[in-house]
Amino acid sequence: MTALAELDRMILLSRDHIAPTLSDEEICQQFQSFKVLCVSDLHSLSSHSGQTVLFTLVALLSRMGMQVGLNLPDTAVLLPQPPFLGSSLCEALLASSRTLVTEATVRSDSDLKADVIFVVGDFPGKPHDAPCWYLTGSDWLGSVAMRGIAKPEPWTARLPVGAMVSAALAAGEAFKFVMRSLPLRNPSDAVFFEPSFSSSWNFDRITVPLGERIHLGFVDFVSAGAISQAALFALSRFPGIEMSGRIFDDDITEASNLNRNMLTVASDLGEPKVQIASKHCSAGVHLEPVVGRCPGHTSDTRLAGRVAVGVDDIPSRWRVQEKAPNWIAVGGTSHYSVSSSVHTPGSPCSGCLHPVDDDGGGGRIPTVSFVSFWAGLAMTVRLLRDALGQPYPPERQHLWLTPLRMDLSHAGMWIPIAPRRDCPVHCLASVSMI
Numbered sequence: 001m002t003a004l005a006e007l008d009r010m011i012l013l014s015r016d017h018i019a020p021t022l023s024d025e026e027i028c029q030q031f032q033s034f035k036v037l038c039v040s041d042l043h044s045l046s047s048h049s050g051q052t053v054l055f056t057l058v059a060l061l062s063r064m065g066m067q068v069g070l071n072l073p074d075t076a077v078l079l080p081q082p083p084f085l086g087s088s089l090c091e092a093l094l095a096s097s098r099t100l101v102t103e104a105t106v107r108s109d110s111d112l113k114a115d116v117i118f119v120v121g122d123f124p125g126k127p128h129d130a131p132c133w134y135l136t137g138s139d140w141l142g143s144v145a146m147r148g149i150a151k152p153e154p155w156t157a158r159l160p161v162g163a164m165v166s167a168a169l170a171a172g173e174a175f176k177f178v179m180r181s182l183p184l185r186n187p188s189d190a191v192f193f194e195p196s197f198s199s200s201w202n203f204d205r206i207t208v209p210l211g212e213r214i215h216l217g218f219v220d221f222v223s224a225g226a227i228s229q230a231a232l233f234a235l236s237r238f239p240g241i242e243m244s245g246r247i248f249d250d251d252i253t254e255a256s257n258l259n260r261n262m263l264t265v266a267s268d269l270g271e272p273k274v275q276i277a278s279k280h281c282s283a284g285v286h287l288e289p290v291v292g293r294c295p296g297h298t299s300d301t302r303l304a305g306r307v308a309v310g311v312d313d314i315p316s317r318w319r320v321q322e323k324a325p326n327w328i329a330v331g332g333t334s335h336y337s338v339s340s341s342v343h344t345p346g347s348p349c350s351g352c353l354h355p356v357d358d359d360g361g362g363g364r365i366p367t368v369s370f371v372s373f374w375a376g377l378a379m380t381v382r383l384l385r386d387a388l389g390q391p392y393p394p395e396r397q398h399l400w401l402t403p404l405r406m407d408l409s410h411a412g413m414w415i416p417i418a419p420r421r422d423c424p425v426h427c428l429a430s431v432s433m434i
């Protein structure tokens with residue numbers, strides 16, 4: 001019963017394609033019986049980026065209910081990896097067993113008969129015969145490649161964004177692996193779940209001052225749900241971040257949030273989401289938790305110069321956009337797709353991008369860990385770039401990403417946003433068209 005409740009939204013998402021003859025319990029069992037072995041080398045794990053790959057990957061796999069085995073040399077944790085706790089890598093990872101999703105275990109087991117092996121960086125020994133992907137990358141670029149496709153290289157990157165990209169790509173491969181073992185409603189849908197022999201994503205390099213604090217200023221987060229928590233999970237891993245601000249949400253953490261809320265652990269159930277997001281951030285991220293509705297609903301809340309919006313409800317995004325004085329980033333997901341955009345005064349607003357309320361009904365929304373994570377990671381990259389004075393150009397105002405098949409061209413599309421005469425926010429860009 002617990003696993004079904006915790007994985008409910010992922011099972012709902014899988015129902016888009018799985019044959020209706022299968023019960024929820026059978027789908028759940030298939031994910032829970034899936035075993036992943038994570039291996040790595042001491043060189044990779046001696047870098048913050050290598051450690052970040054591993055923690056992010058274990059988090060994303062556990063939140064799909066999978067069983068994780070580790071074959072790793074132990075070493076000290078270099079920088080905080082919330083919500084993981086512990087001073088050594090193995091201690092922190094093993095302590096997370098059954099805490100992210102209560103029946104998802106993490107154990108040290110070099111002989112695990114795994115369905116899939118993920119190699120973080122290089123691996124000095126010979127992995128087992130199971131299908132195996134190597135995770136490699138640099139500061140802003142992450143890759144996965146099957147054995148024999150690319151040369152394994154240890155992680156040495158200073159910055160952790162490529163590391164989190166690589167982990168998200170690998171988690172997608174694990175999800176598809178399970179989906180391939182289940183009967184589909186329509187056999188032609190199998191194309192969505194084909195393995196990637198190799199795939200990568202690049203958020204593109206920017207200049208980051210070496211060894212200096214990076215001041216993001218005062219930032220408001222609207223929603224403390226999956227996308228905001230993924231963004232804060234990513235921000236908390238970026239070295240030298242200094243940020244203060246507020247986080248708004250009136251929701252309480254439920255079991256069904258554990259499949260994607262990256263800063264939440266099972267013992268947090270029943271607590272306000274804002275409290276959890278605030279308390280699990282790293283030391284440089286200071287967020288005042290505000291238990292309440294989206295600030296656009298009240299006239300007296302003055303929003304910060306930077307606002308990160310992770311709320312699903314489209315009219316709520318319009319209200320935030322109306323009140324935001326300067327910069328807002330909006331992240332959202334729909335089934336397997338991710339939308340990430342940024343809006344500044346004079347540019348087409350989030351109302352121009354999302355002009356129609358899709359009326360999701362406020363009910364159960366289908367989600368899976370790695371898709372929500374992509375949305376939060378993209379939001380964090382936009383926030384960093386703006387704070388460092390290197391925003392994406394206007395032709396990259398909107399990113400539409402479908403992470404299931406990142407090996408295909410156009411899986412990620414950068415798109416400019418056109419102003420609309422019928423913009424529900426009546427933004428400056430839309431009014432100037434009339």
Ligand SMILES: [Zn+2]
Pocket residue numbers: 348349350351352353419420423424425426427428429430
């Ligand atoms: Zn507009």
